[in-house]
Amino acid sequence: MPMGKNDELESLRHQVRDVTAQIMRNVQQRMELAKQIGEIKSRLGIDVKDEKVEHDIHVMVLSLADQMGMGRDFALQLLNILLSESEQVQAQKRLQKGQKQTHMGIFLKAKQLEASGKKIIHMEVGEPDYPPPAAAGNSLAESFRLKQYHYTDTRGTPKLRSALAKKEHVYEDQVMVTPGGRFAVFSAITSLLKAGQELIVIEPAWPAYKECADFIGARTKVLRTTIEGKWAPDLKQLEEMVNPGTKMIALNYPNNPTGKVLDGKTMERIVSIAKDNGLYLLSDEVYADYAFKKFASVHEYGYDRSIMVSSFSKRYAMTGFRVGYAVAAKDVIDRMAKVQAVGITSVAEPMQHAALAALGEDPSENVRTMKKRLDFVCGKLKEMSLRFLEPDGAMYVYPELPSGEDILLVEKLLEKGVAIAPGSGFGDYYRQFVRISACQPEKTLEKGLDVMASVIRERA
Amino acid sequence: MPMGKNDELESLRHQVRDVTAQIMRNVQQRMELAKQIGEIKSRLGIDVKDEKVEHDIHVMVLSLADQMGMGRDFALQLLNILLSESEQVQAQKRLQKGQKQTHMGIFLKAKQLEASGKKIIHMEVGEPDYPPPAAAGNSLAESFRLKQYHYTDTRGTPKLRSALAKKEHVYEDQVMVTPGGRFAVFSAITSLLKAGQELIVIEPAWPAYKECADFIGARTKVLRTTIEGKWAPDLKQLEEMVNPGTKMIALNYPNNPTGKVLDGKTMERIVSIAKDNGLYLLSDEVYADYAFKKFASVHEYGYDRSIMVSSFSKRYAMTGFRVGYAVAAKDVIDRMAKVQAVGITSVAEPMQHAALAALGEDPSENVRTMKKRLDFVCGKLKEMSLRFLEPDGAMYVYPELPSGEDILLVEKLLEKGVAIAPGSGFGDYYRQFVRISACQPEKTLEKGLDVMASVIRERA
Numbered sequence: 001m002p003m004g005k006n007d008e009l010e011s012l013r014h015q016v017r018d019v020t021a022q023i024m025r026n027v028q029q030r031m032e033l034a035k036q037i038g039e040i041k042s043r044l045g046i047d048v049k050d051e052k053v054e055h056d057i058h059v060m061v062l063s064l065a066d067q068m069g070m071g072r073d074f075a076l077q078l079l080n081i082l083l084s085e086s087e088q089v090q091a092q093k094r095l096q097k098g099q100k101q102t103h104m105g106i107f108l109k110a111k112q113l114e115a116s117g118k119k120i121i122h123m124e125v126g127e128p129d130y131p132p133p134a135a136a137g138n139s140l141a142e143s144f145r146l147k148q149y150h151y152t153d154t155r156g157t158p159k160l161r162s163a164l165a166k167k168e169h170v171y172e173d174q175v176m177v178t179p180g181g182r183f184a185v186f187s188a189i190t191s192l193l194k195a196g197q198e199l200i201v202i203e204p205a206w207p208a209y210k211e212c213a214d215f216i217g218a219r220t221k222v223l224r225t226t227i228e229g230k231w232a233p234d235l236k237q238l239e240e241m242v243n244p245g246t247k248m249i250a251l252n253y254p255n256n257p258t259g260k261v262l263d264g265k266t267m268e269r270i271v272s273i274a275k276d277n278g279l280y281l282l283s284d285e286v287y288a289d290y291a292f293k294k295f296a297s298v299h300e301y302g303y304d305r306s307i308m309v310s311s312f313s314k315r316y317a318m319t320g321f322r323v324g325y326a327v328a329a330k331d332v333i334d335r336m337a338k339v340q341a342v343g344i345t346s347v348a349e350p351m352q353h354a355a356l357a358a359l360g361e362d363p364s365e366n367v368r369t370m371k372k373r374l375d376f377v378c379g380k381l382k383e384m385s386l387r388f389l390e391p392d393g394a395m396y397v398y399p400e401l402p403s404g405e406d407i408l409l410v411e412k413l414l415e416k417g418v419a420i421a422p423g424s425g426f427g428d429y430y431r432q433f434v435r436i437s438a439c440q441p442e443k444t445l446e447k448g449l450d451v452m453a454s455v456i457r458e459r460a
Numbered sequence: 461m462p463m464g465k466n467d468e469l470e471s472l473r474h475q476v477r478d479v480t481a482q483i484m485r486n487v488q489q490r491m492e493l494a495k496q497i498g499e500i501k502s503r504l505g506i507d508v509k510d511e512k513v514e515h516d517i518h519v520m521v522l523s524l525a526d527q528m529g530m531g532r533d534f535a536l537q538l539l540n541i542l543l544s545e546s547e548q549v550q551a552q553k554r555l556q557k558g559q560k561q562t563h564m565g566i567f568l569k570a571k572q573l574e575a576s577g578k579k580i581i582h583m584e585v586g587e588p589d590y591p592p593p594a595a596a597g598n599s600l601a602e603s604f605r606l607k608q609y610h611y612t613d614t615r616g617t618p619k620l621r622s623a624l625a626k627k628e629h630v631y632e633d634q635v636m637v638t639p640g641g642r643f644a645v646f647s648a649i650t651s652l653l654k655a656g657q658e659l660i661v662i663e664p665a666w667p668a669y670k671e672c673a674d675f676i677g678a679r680t681k682v683l684r685t686t687i688e689g690k691w692a693p694d695l696k697q698l699e700e701m702v703n704p705g706t707k708m709i710a711l712n713y714p715n716n717p718t719g720k721v722l723d724g725k726t727m728e729r730i731v732s733i734a735k736d737n738g739l740y741l742l743s744d745e746v747y748a749d750y751a752f753k754k755f756a757s758v759h760e761y762g763y764d765r766s767i768m769v770s771s772f773s774k775r776y777a778m779t780g781f782r783v784g785y786a787v788a789a790k791d792v793i794d795r796m797a798k799v800q801a802v803g804i805t806s807v808a809e810p811m812q813h814a815a816l817a818a819l820g821e822d823p824s825e826n827v828r829t830m831k832k833r834l835d836f837v838c839g840k841l842k843e844m845s846l847r848f849l850e851p852d853g854a855m856y857v858y859p860e861l862p863s864g865e866d867i868l869l870v871e872k873l874l875e876k877g878v879a880i881a882p883g884s885g886f887g888d889y890y891r892q893f894v895r896i897s898a899c900q901p902e903k904t905l906e907k908g909l910d911v912m913a914s915v916i917r918e919r920a
Binding site for chain 1: 466468469472473475476477479480481482483484485486487488489490491493494496497500501504513517520521524525528529530534535537538539541542545564567568571575585587591592596597600601603604607608609610611612613614618639640642643646650655668671672675676677778779780781782799801802803804805806807808809810811814
């Protein structure tokens, strides 16, 4: 073989091996240092993650990369695996917390209990009990007659995309139909972020944003909001959280679980923070129809790096049809479409046909029903003397418990046939909250809430 | 702040910064060496990827990791980003090849041409023209009547899973329903491999395996098969390709695009290679019904790390329903279900209901039709004096072109209203092949193949 004889090549390969070994030794040394830091932090009771230190090291790494002519993306990727491993080493013995329980986990448990014959009141899941539009139902048989059961364009059937573009006042190439809003979030986060880059999530929030970031090794930074602060994000803090590795802010308004809607001024400032730092702004607006005060979609702010996510699930109670969509600039949709092509080819055509049929229907009756139910839930929670903010929108109320951990109450209630969602499913810091979904008739909600009241009284 | 005053912590943090900078300098040095190696290789005309050198460095890194007490997964992840970046640096100027064109790309182009009024003969896509079972059609309206339009268990409705478990002679917790076979492949690869670990693919093959590995930063090693070798994999070569970073072998039989079916002895040896090395064996068997010689599913070989992927798309011509499934050990299904929960929540319930209705139907008429069409295509290709192997199964023929690149012929034919798939979509080394899909009636196939024959004659 010619290469075996090439001394230069052999010598270079030796050098590569040596420098690889040197890198590993240094990395190991770094881990040892991280471990020592972890031990000291543990003694001092300091959080493992330190935003300031992390920010500084990002700045150093990027400036060093620039100096050496190393690609910034690559440098961040390298830094990320070092940081992630350090955190793990630091946190190893301290964090013995069990598997996090989310509303979906409780829902699946409740479904299993039902399958075994137990009656369950579902106040854990965001699945309205009222039916989808009849037009959607009628379209199902029609889709078969019309032979609409083939692969479609990855981004959706031309008809549905065109109808959505018209509804959203954008071009067709700015729209992609997805299997539920969830896959729109998934494809946005996984196509726009790389391993090591950062996503900022304002909590409490639907857990999917963090899950998607975790999935590709991106990092999630959490901006915590509080009930005392009326669930409004501290924008100064938001601004300070952005570092050179930050790529996206995820917004989730009307918020799941709190029902918060941001005012226009706050949205403008968030958009301007995103613009100043070249960040993507992912706005999950699946509850937009259920806004009981003025709500403007992110794409009314005219920012070309915003991605709006919507869905047929909540608006039309079509959860099981699994049809959602994203609206963004063409180049962003192009990137998201690649993820969709790799993962699922295209959305089931009969489901797209049903979504198109539903699109002409008026959801305002659903919205009125939901508002009435939320008012009812709020009244009951007041009777229980629980602290909460009346929701500006969405389908949930997020009360604080007087004592004890969310998960204990959730499990106790499940035993009694009432499913609610643990608050900590929406952020680690919310173990004293629970989420009540108002997707059942008032009579059912009343029964469930009465059981909840009596269990809370017993625990007091 | 207390930590500012802690000198020990400050000193450790300084050391972390210094060692981080040192790591980066070494990494940069490694890149420079890689670049020099790339230049020499370029001069000598050697491939950028060198399996032997790569294998050696894997062994070195893992043994060093063991010595130092560094986690093996972490060490491989680190090595991977170094290797990937080196390859990119080496290949940067040499590989100027355009975007790879796959059968799906041609399909979407053809669809666009159709939308603009052009008539297209579809011999590029694996979508049978015969209809799905009437039972599946009838079930659609029924699903609405029965209110089967809700979120379901992530793994599928209890009824469908139970029916699939019965069909496949496994337990229910060994089955997961997915939105198409593609998502079963996606969730298997992305849940079982980490960034830096390796997947072996036997090419030519459906491109999805490599795409899914790319998606999470896993590496794909290609075992090339040839028409001269009757598309059979060289098992000695397969064995030699396995290194400590290898985690999975992807099988795709009956093969898309060649139609090859492996004999039992070959399968046994592959299973034993997987077993000896603790590898997952992903067996994509969506064409199993269309096997014209004896075919045994991977799970008949009793290997607990095998994952069988199947689908309703080809068997029942239900492509647009997007229902597939995976069969594997419970712990594997558990991991795959996590990906499904993050990406899509659950499969559309009306589509699962339709799949259940179809499951009782007999697909043998479809299989007879396909066999007849494939024979017809083979006859026509013989008339053109093209070299190919008669398919043992699936829905395609994969002939070799007498001259010229696949993509030139494909584009020429598309201009003339005939869509076929470029061979290189199934592996970089197959630019002299094309794939003909037999999913149209013989008359249509005849027209398309006549156009192909005349274009090839002109080019000769």
